[in-house]
Amino acid sequence: MTGRLRAPTGRYAGKSAKERQAERRRRFLDAALQLFGDTPGFRTTTVAALSEAAGLSTRQFYEEFRTLEDVLAALHLQVNDWAEQAVTAALPDAEDLPLAERAAVIFRTYAANVTADPRRIRITFVEIIGVSPRLEEQRLARRSRWVDLICAEARAAVERGEAAPRDYRLAATAFIGSVNGLLHDWNAGWVDATLDEVVEELVRQLLAILRPAEWSPGG
Template identity: 30%
Template sequence: MSDSAVPSRQLPRGRHGLPRETVVASQRDRILSAMAQAMTENGYVGTSVAAIIKLAGVSRETFYEQFRSKEDCFEAAYERAAQLLLERIVEATATLQNAPAAREQRIEAMLGAYLGGLAAEPADARLFLIEVYAVGPEAIARRGELQESFAAMVADILEARTAEQYFACQTLVAAVSAMVTARVAADDLDGLRALREPLLELLRRSGDLFGSAEQIPSR
């Protein structure tokens, strides 16, 4: 996302006849996008409210009407980024719930949606994976909760039935998180997308480590 991408969402100047809630939602969206974009250059600590409102094209008064502080704004931006990524994954896998060979197809779809989503929104990915550690313990705890929700999704897809299999799924998600974080930090989006096939191959060779003994067939 370029610096010009955020202001481009601004509403028309002057009388536009739009409902108040539409205006507020547009302002909020621009502020959250600007928060993510500003941090790609200066990180959370180096990003000021002034930089956010300049990039978003809103006034300081508008910012503080919606957010108590920079940290409050970050938390909202983080939740939005997480929600968009989760929605992307759910949309990619929902139609495969009862399909033949659903396990294989769903894990492929999930990995594709997850890695593709991070690569498609690198500013949100950096916020989601990296800058969260600079915000404080509450934000880090929230990241842990979301990582656990990803682990639960993986465990469901891989049909984890035992505590040992569930732990293996948690370990897999933690490892994937570390690998994608390194590539996002290096702006290596091609490397991010390229993780999909090696991860699928790992699952093909895993037997019943993560769940059902049914293996993901090679193509």
């Protein structure tokens, strides 16, 4: 299949073509979250199986997507968007909090969102890995947005006198890797801790990065 089929136009059952297309796409993504994020996983799911799970036809699949990889790419972006939107919505309420408490709000919100559904963790940290250069580029690009968030928080903390001034991009990149790894391992049952304890550990690690032993406020 070299490209998507042309979707029908006009109104049907009281819905416009655009509304019907959005509904079909949502149904395919909902089905993909179940099949890719649980059993059987992305690599052994077929177009026919996904279409059946969505209650749609394979023809309708090709009206929305070219390949199953396109579905995984869209689902990966959606899962990341959910987490990013949750964190962004939580930030205003934490605006005037001290650094440690603000960091706790960010990590608690992020952790609660991505761990609320184990399928989201599998999509983000497992199924997306090694599929293709295109998806690897997308994965790293989305991770870079979280790095940007940490760097922005670090710069703001420096301006408030709560953190040591330096370029934090390298440290933030390493830290985001540890965040993702710890949450994945916790969700898999490999970490004997509560989610609150995981968040507390992440806050301690971030504070250690932002406030090295040789630094002191106003120093």
